[in-house]
Amino acid sequence: MQTLIELLHNKYRSLSTGKPASYIPELAKANAQDFAIVITTVNGEQFCAGDFDKQFTLQSTSKPFIYGMALAEYGREEVISKVGVEPTGEAFNSIVELEKRTHRPYNPMINSGAIAISSLIKGNNLKNRESNMMSMFEAFAGHQLEISNDVFESEKLTAHRNRSIAHLLRHFDVIDEKIDETLDLYFKQCSILVDTKDLSMMAATLANSGVNPNTKKSAIPSKYVGDVLSLMFTCGMYDSSGEWAYSIGVPAKSGVSGAIFGVVPGEFGIAVYSPPIDEKGHSTRGVEVFKEFSHECNLSIFRKTII
Amino acid sequence: MQTLIELLHNKYRSLSTGKPASYIPELAKANAQDFAIVITTVNGEQFCAGDFDKQFTLQSTSKPFIYGMALAEYGREEVISKVGVEPTGEAFNSIVELEKRTHRPYNPMINSGAIAISSLIKGNNLKNRESNMMSMFEAFAGHQLEISNDVFESEKLTAHRNRSIAHLLRHFDVIDEKIDETLDLYFKQCSILVDTKDLSMMAATLANSGVNPNTKKSAIPSKYVGDVLSLMFTCGMYDSSGEWAYSIGVPAKSGVSGAIFGVVPGEFGIAVYSPPIDEKGHSTRGVEVFKEFSHECNLSIFRKTII
Amino acid sequence: MQTLIELLHNKYRSLSTGKPASYIPELAKANAQDFAIVITTVNGEQFCAGDFDKQFTLQSTSKPFIYGMALAEYGREEVISKVGVEPTGEAFNSIVELEKRTHRPYNPMINSGAIAISSLIKGNNLKNRESNMMSMFEAFAGHQLEISNDVFESEKLTAHRNRSIAHLLRHFDVIDEKIDETLDLYFKQCSILVDTKDLSMMAATLANSGVNPNTKKSAIPSKYVGDVLSLMFTCGMYDSSGEWAYSIGVPAKSGVSGAIFGVVPGEFGIAVYSPPIDEKGHSTRGVEVFKEFSHECNLSIFRKTII
């Protein structure tokens, strides 16, 4: 395993397609050379290559976790009444689908869905809600986490489209009147600082039925882990989710900071970090690593069972 | 297993929601009381309940098989250049998506995609191409199959929307000039007669890496079976594919004749037949049987691995 | 003329279709029985029937005037760079069109366009900008006007969709960062109090090349009056603009308060007020009065020239 990821790291280090996300000024500052691969088994063993302790913000890779938290606190039925489970065929930040048909976000892996999910975080006030949210992320990571205030402020200032989505969700009565608080919670979860080892450990926690391999503590009830993985599989890679499911076949989620993580249930979690992203918002090196790794290890969920 | 499916058959026999498809006159003649459940293991063992030898036409349940045939004859790259692998978020007979973005059908599980795939069937003339197509379906079923001429003629007369789709595909140069022949092949595959035992055996052939459990003959190369299952999982149930993946978690395909089949790779195939369908085009009894069966047997692909 | 409008008033007084707009609480309080028709000639003569001095808020009938003001202050080229002049085929409060193609509102007669136009109102601060805006409306009406604070506050609290539109306009860089100020100006123009005589006079000012028939003062330069009328004709009645142009043939604009005004250039302005509106947002009595009035007086712009 160590040999394989070093080989992949070496092979794709020189890949130069894509460029760091620029729509949030703070993200544009990322170093395009940064590149890390970390695998964490359900026993807590880690295999690392590259800049594995370089920090970045979760961005959309936070979405599966916050969705798991909502399921844990409200149960399936109530969560599904707010946010659907269907792929959209549209880009991650689309408003069209929301207006067109259901007046409910298609799924929790796109911005509109994650904003709606964020409105469900419990607590008496913003500080309290933020603290509850952080506890959940920390349970996945196995230790305390920080929020990048610079990224948070940068998101807050520039996220006009997300603000537009939030007001439309309010219009359709999907979220309550605390629009700014909900957006703050959403921007904060996007701004949580991790390194590739952390994200890989969080992925391994999902692979391990919700129990952190190191701390042995449960981050979310095991009965909701399948829900999270299912959504990651059908909707996690935005409008290339189908292609990902088809060619890579592993539940995964990407973020515009350049992170992608995948889960092989019962076995391990994988995280790749490399800032340059393609036009769909996925790390270009990350996509190649996942492709080759899945092929080498026969990970595709529908191909592995083939004799 | 036998006990379980009899129990489910008994329980849902009285379900009265939905009604037989009416848009093709021949389908409207179906008996709303017909109801069968058949499970076929990869060893060829069959468990049957209800009207398991009542015949019906494949309709859209033919789509995964014909897709497998195209992959076998042309390989992944060429097939994907014609038809994508993304879910649409739109209804099964939508034209909108086709026009809007890619000018290529989103996936082979919707009508536009299946028509494009049908244009790829090899042969010198219609008769020859039909014979090639039938051989593939018969390899899955393990014996000779017939086409219902009444249903074929009925489809041909009334399928204005499919004809519209075919001409638009021609316009975008996805299919060649033999539009009528392509449509004939498409209508014919929809009109193939099977009973629930046949469809269950065809599903078991997919579960068995493409090898028919009875005849031991390969219907399609094993390396493409994962492709077919992946597409069934993300796109097989039209615009409720996401919900199906989430709540049932088994690759499946439904047809407006009231058939649904599912595949548990390496284990078995399931087929349910019951003509009354819901507004999405799925057999109402079929959906309930699959839901409860998946729950009882813990089949969901992302939940079964949870400890 | 007096006879004709009294006849129409009498005839349609008992019409009971439609109901007052309910999406803003203040509007829902309107009396469904209120009904007024006023015609004002370019010489300032007025013909009145019904509750002609009952006050209501302008709502969307403000849009043509504020558009005229923007043209006067910035000229055609700059205004068109912000807001197009094409009908949409979509509802008045649609977001879809904005996202889909141009990233610029289709026209200034729908909410997104009018919000963009409102962002152009000049002034150092909100108070100053409001005062400039009011001066223009007052020049059309010929006397001082008030804003209903109750309606303004009611709009402000409930207009989540408009707030969503504003943030999307900001995202596409159509409006500047003073989003709340722009929305305040938009809500305020919607909340201007007039009676049917006022609105009719404002229409007559457009019929009179922008010069108020009473005060003889110019409200906007005559060279932009044709622009305003053209937009009213092709886009003034939302997604029934085509039908209105076809069957009534007079540039017009309606508002959800139940007001509709029309302009017969060089001759007169007409205003009808009656709160019950249809599902497109047009006063039901207003539509009937305009239909019959246009027919009786042969007003249709393309039919009047026919020998």
Added chain:
Amino acid sequence: MQTLIELLHNKYRSLSTGKPASYIPELAKANAQDFAIVITTVNGEQFCAGDFDKQFTLQSTSKPFIYGMALAEYGREEVISKVGVEPTGEAFNSIVELEKRTHRPYNPMINSGAIAISSLIKGNNLKNRESNMMSMFEAFAGHQLEISNDVFESEKLTAHRNRSIAHLLRHFDVIDEKIDETLDLYFKQCSILVDTKDLSMMAATLANSGVNPNTKKSAIPSKYVGDVLSLMFTCGMYDSSGEWAYSIGVPAKSGVSGAIFGVVPGEFGIAVYSPPIDEKGHSTRGVEVFKEFSHECNLSIFRKTII
């Protein structure tokens, strides 16, 4: 008038933007240098500049005439039940709008609407229907007209999108089962040969309340001329109809052969012919000539009344 059009002809002769339509092979053969302007007054006087007797096919400039014929034969109510009168905001050959909302073409100036209108042409068989159709066109032109068989065959072979539209119209029950006959009539009306003098005379017939200025014979009842002009004004220039209405302000219709004609009711008809077209399908020289001509002569319907 003669001086003005010669001046415009001279000025725009060297304009080199746009290129002849290429989607029908026969149209691609057009000479990009051909350029003619003809004005015909309601008294039958003609002012000509350039290649005024060079022949071309009507293409979409046939649509207003065939619509007038349908109104004459069926009356407003029945025609409107088949085809609406709303602008679409979409391209001329769009299918999206048809599927999305009304299941009825938005208006008769786009392909779907004109195909639906063509299905209404009366007659016992194709030959008879064609003959009725030609009589109407000939009444507008004032003499016999021919159909270009080469263009007709070329259209028939390549018009997959129109064929797609026709089958969708059949699906929605807008047209009857004689799909091929309807398409033949549609392709034939597009293939009628005229020169710029003919088209200008046809325009003058509309300007003259439906009576040909030369023959003094009525082509369609005067009461439907306003309907035709209204539709040309709001929908005649496809998705730039709004801009045309705004900046030129004259009812007009363009065709991909490079023809545009406009009508100034009670005064004259104008036709311009020049094959190179822009991406919206309008003759590039034609657009410029109309713009300057409208401005010079103050033709804009809403500006001419301004003092």
